[in-house]
Amino acid sequence: MDSIAQVQAWLSERPDMETLAYVALLLVGAWVANFIVKKILLRGALRVLSFTPVGKDRQLFERNVIARLANVVPALVISHWIVEVPNLPETLAIVVDNVAIAFIILTVARSISGVLTVINTFYEREEDSHLRPIKGYIQVVKIGIYAIAAILVIAALIDKSPVILLSGLGAMAAVVMLVFQDTLLSLVASVQISSNDIIRVGDWVEMPNLNADGDVIDIALHQVKVQNWDKTITFIPTKRFISDPFKNWRGMQESGGRRIKRSLFLDQQSIHFLSTEERDKLRRFRLLQDYLKTKQEEIDAWNQELKDAGKEPVNTRRISNIGTFRAYVLEYLKSHPHIHQDMTLMVRQLNPTADGLPLEVYCFTNTIKWTEYEQIQSDIFDHLYAIVSEFGLRVFQHPSGVDMRSLGEAFSRQRDTEKPEQKQS
Structure with missing residues (x-):
C-alpha cells in the first residue's frame, strides 16, 4: 500500500505523467475488454451455436456479424472512461468521446447490413425464392440504414442533436431527389417487377435494344444481370424493364413445349395433279393410306354429281401432289414421338413469293431444352427435304454457279447435235 501511495504522490507531482498513465490504463482496459469479448465470450458463444443448425452455417461467420458487434465493447469502455482521465483537456475528451460514439454507430450499422x-442469402436458398426476389428491398433498407447512420455519425462528431440536421433536410429535399433519382426510379421499378411478376431469376429474357438474350441470374435494386447465350454478361438498369419492350420466354418454359415455325419453299412449277400411277405409288406410304382412300371417295362423290360435265377433266376435282404432301407432313408430325400433341399442330400454305410457295410447319416439341429442340427440328426437316421428291415436288432455290455451268454444258451439247443436221441439209 505504501508503494501505491508513493506512486500516486509521484504522479500527482507530475500532471503530464499522470495523464499518460491513465490513458495507457484506459487503452489496456479497452484491450482487455476486447480480448475477453472476442477470445472468451465470442468463442464460447460460437462453440455453443455450432451445435445448432444456425451455427453450422458458415454464412453467418463469413459476414462477421457477431465479430463486428464485439468491436462495440472497447469503444464503449473508451467513451465511458475518457472523462475520468485527470488533467485531460475537456475539448479533447469530448472529441474522443464523439469519435467513439460515431464508431459505435457505424459498427452497428455495418452489423445490421x-x-x-x-437474411437474403437464407431466403435465396428457399425453393420458390426466385419467384419473389427480395434483394432489391434489402438494398433499399441498407441505404436507409446507412443514411440514418450517416446523420447520427455527423451529429455525434459535431456534438449536435440529430434533430437539427433533420430540420435542414427539408431545404435539401430537391437536391436529395436529384442525387437519388436513379435509386428512386429503380425502387419503383423493383416494386412493379415484384408485384406484377414481370421477371424472375432463371427467366430467359430477350431485349434487342441492349443486345441482351439469355438467362436472368440476378435481380438487384439498380441492375438486372443477364447471362447471354455466348456466356457474356449484360447489366440492364432495372427501370428499363418497365420502360423498354422486352420478351420473356417464361411462358414457353412453363408450358413444356417449344414452337417450331419454319417453312419449306416449293417450286410452284412442280405442282400438278396426281396421275393414277402416282396415286398407286403413294399408297405405299403407311401414313397416306387413310388419306388417299378418304380423299378419293370424297372426290368421286363430288364428280358423280357433275354428270355430263364431269366427262371433262377440267370440271372435276382431282388429288394434287402438294395437297397429298401437306397431308403426309401433318400425319408425320402427329406420329412423331417428340412433337407435343396437345398443342397447336398444323401444316399450312402461306402466300406465294418469288422464292417459291412456302409450306409452313407449325407445331411444338415436347421439350424446351435448346439442343434437343434444334435436333428435333433438324431431323424433321431433314426428312421432309429428302422425301419431297417422292411427291413429284421440287424445293426452290436460286440458281447457283453449278446450275449455270450445267445449263451451259447442256446448251453446248444441243448445239453440237444440231450442227451435223445443218450440214446435211
Missing part, C-alpha cells in the same frame, strides 16, 4: 445480407 450484414444481418440483412445473411
Whole structure:
C-alpha cells in the first residue's frame, strides 16, 4: 500500500505523467475488454451455436456479424472512461468521446447490413425464392440504414442533436431527389417487377435494344444481370424493364413445349395433279393410306354429281401432289414421338413469293431444352427435304454457279447435235 501511495504522490507531482498513465490504463482496459469479448465470450458463444443448425452455417461467420458487434465493447469502455482521465483537456475528451460514439454507430450499422445480407442469402436458398426476389428491398433498407447512420455519425462528431440536421433536410429535399433519382426510379421499378411478376431469376429474357438474350441470374435494386447465350454478361438498369419492350420466354418454359415455325419453299412449277400411277405409288406410304382412300371417295362423290360435265377433266376435282404432301407432313408430325400433341399442330400454305410457295410447319416439341429442340427440328426437316421428291415436288432455290455451268454444258451439247443436221441439209 505504501508503494501505491508513493506512486500516486509521484504522479500527482507530475500532471503530464499522470495523464499518460491513465490513458495507457484506459487503452489496456479497452484491450482487455476486447480480448475477453472476442477470445472468451465470442468463442464460447460460437462453440455453443455450432451445435445448432444456425451455427453450422458458415454464412453467418463469413459476414462477421457477431465479430463486428464485439468491436462495440472497447469503444464503449473508451467513451465511458475518457472523462475520468485527470488533467485531460475537456475539448479533447469530448472529441474522443464523439469519435467513439460515431464508431459505435457505424459498427452497428455495418452489423445490421450484414444481418440483412445473411437474411437474403437464407431466403435465396428457399425453393420458390426466385419467384419473389427480395434483394432489391434489402438494398433499399441498407441505404436507409446507412443514411440514418450517416446523420447520427455527423451529429455525434459535431456534438449536435440529430434533430437539427433533420430540420435542414427539408431545404435539401430537391437536391436529395436529384442525387437519388436513379435509386428512386429503380425502387419503383423493383416494386412493379415484384408485384406484377414481370421477371424472375432463371427467366430467359430477350431485349434487342441492349443486345441482351439469355438467362436472368440476378435481380438487384439498380441492375438486372443477364447471362447471354455466348456466356457474356449484360447489366440492364432495372427501370428499363418497365420502360423498354422486352420478351420473356417464361411462358414457353412453363408450358413444356417449344414452337417450331419454319417453312419449306416449293417450286410452284412442280405442282400438278396426281396421275393414277402416282396415286398407286403413294399408297405405299403407311401414313397416306387413310388419306388417299378418304380423299378419293370424297372426290368421286363430288364428280358423280357433275354428270355430263364431269366427262371433262377440267370440271372435276382431282388429288394434287402438294395437297397429298401437306397431308403426309401433318400425319408425320402427329406420329412423331417428340412433337407435343396437345398443342397447336398444323401444316399450312402461306402466300406465294418469288422464292417459291412456302409450306409452313407449325407445331411444338415436347421439350424446351435448346439442343434437343434444334435436333428435333433438324431431323424433321431433314426428312421432309429428302422425301419431297417422292411427291413429284421440287424445293426452290436460286440458281447457283453449278446450275449455270450445267445449263451451259447442256446448251453446248444441243448445239453440237444440231450442227451435223445443218450440214446435211
